Amino acid sequence: MGRTQARTAAGKSTAGKTTAGKSTSGKAKPTARKSAAGNATANGAANGKPPAKKATTRKPAASGTAAKPAARKPAAKKPAAGKSPARGTAARTKPADGPEMVQLLTPEGERVEHPDYPLTVSHEELRGLYRDMVLSRRFDAEATALQRQGELGLWPSMLGQEAAQIGSGRALRADDYVFPTYREHGVAWCRGVDPTQLLGMFRGVNHGGWDPNSNNFHLYTIVIGSQTLHAAGYAMGVAKDGGDAAVMAYFGDGASSQGDVAEAFTFAAVYQAPVVFFCQNNQWAISEPTERQTRVPLYQRAQGYGFPGLRVDGNDVLAVLATTRAAAEQTRSGQGPVLIEAFTYRMGAHTTSDDPTRYRRQEELESWEARDPILRLRRHLDREGAADEAFHSELEAESETLARRVREAIRTMPDPDPIAMFDHIYADGHTLVDEERAEFAGYLASFADHEGN
Numbered sequence: 456m457g458r459t460q461a462r463t464a465a466g467k468s469t470a471g472k473t474t475a476g477k478s479t480s481g482k483a484k485p486t487a488r489k490s491a492a493g494n495a496t497a498n499g500a501a502n503g504k505p506p507a508k509k510a511t512t513r514k515p516a517a518s519g520t521a522a523k524p525a526a527r528k529p530a531a532k533k534p535a536a537g538k539s540p541a542r543g544t545a546a547r548t549k550p551a552d553g554p555e556m557v558q559l560l561t562p563e564g565e566r567v568e569h570p571d572y573p574l575t576v577s578h579e580e581l582r583g584l585y586r587d588m589v590l591s592r593r594f595d596a597e598a599t600a601l602q603r604q605g606e607l608g609l610w611p612s613m614l615g616q617e618a619a620q621i622g623s624g625r626a627l628r629a630d631d632y633v634f635p636t637y638r639e640h641g642v643a644w645c646r647g648v649d650p651t652q653l654l655g656m657f658r659g660v661n662h663g664g665w666d667p668n669s670n671n672f673h674l675y676t677i678v679i680g681s682q683t684l685h686a687a688g689y690a691m692g693v694a695k696d697g698g699d700a701a702v703m704a705y706f707g708d709g710a711s712s713q714g715d716v717a718e719a720f721t722f723a724a725v726y727q728a729p730v731v732f733f734c735q736n737n738q739w740a741i742s743e744p745t746e747r748q749t750r751v752p753l754y755q756r757a758q759g760y761g762f763p764g765l766r767v768d769g770n771d772v773l774a775v776l777a778t779t780r781a782a783a784e785q786t787r788s789g790q791g792p793v794l795i796e797a798f799t800y801r802m803g804a805h806t807t808s809d810d811p812t813r814y815r816r817q818e819e820l821e822s823w824e825a826r827d828p829i830l831r832l833r834r835h836l837d838r839e840g841a842a843d844e845a846f847h848s849e850l851e852a853e854s855e856t857l858a859r860r861v862r863e864a865i866r867t868m869p870d871p872d873p874i875a876m877f878d879h880i881y882a883d884g885h886t887l888v889d890e891e892r893a894e895f896a897g898y899l900a901s902f903a904d905h906e907g908n
């Protein structure tokens with residue numbers, strides 16, 4: 456199948472039939488997907504079939520090949536012009552109710568099959584995923600505690616998002632390249648970035664903390680959505696160089712409203728850039744719920760740009776692993792971008808500066824706690840008899856050792872020379888930065904004079 460055909464079919468099948476086609480009502484028909492798409496879809500590789508052959512040159516897809524958007528129902532009730540809808544009215548009706556979500560593990564830890572995402576995992580792999588999630592959660596809890604103790608200025612916890620991060624992080628190859636937000640501590644773990652390196656920026660002692668090229672893990676990005684543009688541009692470069700790496704662009708549900716994300720989608724689609732847009736829909740953008748960002752499920756946005764989108768249960772590490780692997784394989788094979796919406800929940804505060812009890816209800820949190828991603832895999836391990844008591848007690852000891860190491864690292868982290876903040880601003884220097892550095896040096900020197908040194 457030619458690349459344009461494969462792309463069209465994939466767009467139709469993944470976004471148009473399996474998921475988007477279901478829209479907000481009715482059941483998806485996975486079988487319909489097969490006839491429309493053959494096997495050259497995001498799932499071809501996962502199905503054990505080779506992905507569509509990689510084209511030697513990349514051409515934009517023929518226009519008019521994208522799947523037709525599903526007919527939209529009119530909004531239940533339009534707010535009066537100029538007024539935002541009050542909470543508890545039509546705007547609170549989740550536009551996301553209903554669409555199919557890829558799941559391989561129920562909240563009770565029962566393994567279920569999905570026709571498009573077969574996955575075989577050994578007991579050892581299951582234990583590995585569990586270990587990753589437990590250790591990254593322990594690290595995250597320690598960082599939150601360290602902020603409370605005054606060792607960090609701020610910490611954005613990833614509590615509740617461990618499956619989305621470990622599942623996607625473990626789906627990648629070493630030569631893939633990741634562009635994270637500021638919350639991807641689990642992905643950083645998978646990339647081999649030492650957790651202590653994540654803390655420097657939040658302690659205010661450096662601008663980043665690690666060399667992005669050592670682990671193909673870019674620096675944390677706080678300007679919402681901008682890293683999706685970096686990822687799209689990087690992916691265009693990968694394609695021009697004739698490489699076959701996949702690029703991962705992490706972003707949040709709130710970021711989906713940014714113009715940067717729209718631009719990144721456009722460029723990636725038109726240039727068929729090898730990028731997987733991985734949206735962790737954790738239901739909140741600080742205090743704004745997802746329904747304030749979109750009137751359609753987020754994964755359906757991809758359809759309008761002409762590439763496939765799918766929703767995965769973001770608290771199911773196996774489903775995230777399978778879908779991300781398949782998407783990365785598809786994008787590597789020259790078929791353009793894929794959007795994955797990982798449906799998850801931010802169980803903690805937005806950051807340590809936030810108090811979520813001001814804007815969300817306890818019942819909501821409890822309903823998601825019942826779907827805790829670590830608990831879910833623990834239940835599965837127990838059902839399978841995949842881990843014994845010795846494994847769990849060793850993991851507990853390892854968690855405590857990690858936490859101790861993190862505490863020691865932060866307390867011995869050196870304060871930088873204040874003037875160093877002007878380093879690394881421009882690769883080749885800049886006269887304005889030079890002027891500011893000189894002014895600041897004079898300011899620092901004035902204290903030395905005052906103290907008679």
Ligand SMILES: Cc1ncc(C[n+]2csc(CCOP(=O)(O)OP(=O)(O)O)c2C)c(N)n1
Pocket residue numbers: 636638677678679706707708709710711737739740741801805
């Ligand atoms: C361009 C820009 N606008 C606003 C902000 C302030 N801000 C920081 S986090 C955030 C919400 C982001 O929500 P989401 O994308 O859902 O990611 P999450 O924090 O939930 O992981 C906002 C608005 C920012 N950092 N950058």
Ligand SMILES: [Mg+2]
Pocket residue numbers: 707708709735736737738739740741
């Ligand atoms: Mg969010």
